[in-house]
Amino acid sequence: MTQPSIAVAGTGAFAGALVRALARHPQPLSLHVLSSDARRAADLAELGRDHAALTGAPPTCTAHRVNIGHPGELDRLLAKVRADALVVCTSEHSPAERTTAPSAWTALLAEAGFGLTLPLQATHVLRYGQACRRVTPDTMLVNACFPDAVNPVLAALGTPVTCGLGNVATLAAVLAARLDLVGQRPLQLLAHHAHLHTPASPADEARAWLDGEGTDLTRHLASLRRRDRAHLNEVGAAAAAAPLAALVGAGPTHHGHLPAPAGLPGGYPVTVRHRRVDLRLPPGVTRSEAIAWNTERGRLDGAAVDSDGTVRLEEPALAALRRHWPDAPGQWSATDLTWLRDDLLRLRDRLRSLPVPAPAGPSPEPSLQGVAP
Known part of the structure; x- marks a missing residue:
C-alpha cells in the first residue's frame, strides 16, 4: 500500500513553514514541492528532508519543477505525482510587496482592501484545480491563497476545492x-x-x-x-x-x-x-x-463574495479603484475572472511605476499569508 502523499505548490514563507511542519510528521508521508523555480523547489525539499532526519520522522520530500502556464506539462507532472492532496500556496500577488516594494499599487490596495486582489489570488489555484479535474480527479485541492474569498469563486466555476488554510x-x-x-x-x-x-x-x-x-x-x-x-x-x-x-x-x-x-x-x-x-x-x-x-x-476586505461566486466591491473600494480605472465593475461573476485578472495586471504594471502618494491616514496591516511562485 502506498503511503499518503501531499504536494505543496509554492516556496514562499507559508509554503516553507508548511513543508517543514509536514516533514516532522510522525507518520509516513510522501511530500512533493512544486515550483516554477527548480532551485527553490530543490532547496525547500532538501530542507524538508533535513527536518525529517533531525526529528527521526518518516516523511520523504521530493522537488519538481512545474510550468503552470503549459497545461500539457502540468498535467503530466500531476499525473506523475498523483498526490492525495494538492496544497496551493502560490499566487500573483504577495502581501509582502507592501513593505518590500511600496508603490501607488500597494497604496491602492491599502485603501481599497485586500479583496481587490482576488483575481490575482485565484489564477494559479484555478489552473491547478482544472488540471486535477483533467488527470487526477481524486486529488483534493486545498488553497492557501485568500481562500475565504477565492474558494467560493472556484466552486462556482465547477472546480471542487476541499478547504483552505490559514486565516x-x-x-x-x-x-x-x-x-x-x-x-x-x-x-x-x-x-x-x-x-x-x-x-x-x-x-x-x-x-x-x-x-x-x-x-x-x-x-x-x-x-x-x-x-x-x-x-x-x-x-x-x-x-x-x-x-x-x-x-x-x-x-x-x-x-x-x-x-x-x-x-x-x-x-x-x-x-x-x-x-x-x-x-x-x-x-x-x-x-x-x-x-x-x-x-x-x-x-x-472591500469585496464580499456570495456562495454562488458573485463578487461585490464595497463603495469605498470601488471609489478608490475607479480613480485609476474609471469604468471598473462594481460587481462581477466567477466567469469574469480571466479578463479581470488581465486588466488588474495591466493596472498593477502602470501603478508600480508610480510612487506612494502622501498618506491620508493609517492603513491596515498586510495580510498574514505570504505567497510566492
Missing part, C-alpha cells in the same frame, strides 16, 4: 494556546480573513464559543493581532499540518478550524477526517446563518 485556523491556533486549551475542540470560532485585523466596529468582530457557550475573546484577539506577522504566518502554516494529515489518512481525526471548506465563504470550526471536512458549529447556529454571517464580513 481562521491561525487565529484559532493562537487563541487555543493563549487559553491553555488541549486541542481546539472546546473552541468554536467564526472568523473571516478580514478578522486578521481589528474591525472598525465591535459589531463586526469575530464570534467565539467555549464549551458551547458564547464568549468575548476580543482582548485575546487584540493581543495576538499585535504580534509579528511573520511569526503568526509560521504558526498558521504549522497548524495546517494536523488537518492535512487527517485529510490524507496519515493522522487522527482533527477538531479545529479551516477557511472556506467546500467553497464556503469565510472561516468555520470543522472536524477533519480522511477525505472529509465537516462543519462543527456551536449550538443554536445553523449552517445558513454561519454562511450568511461570513459572507457579510467579507465586506471588511
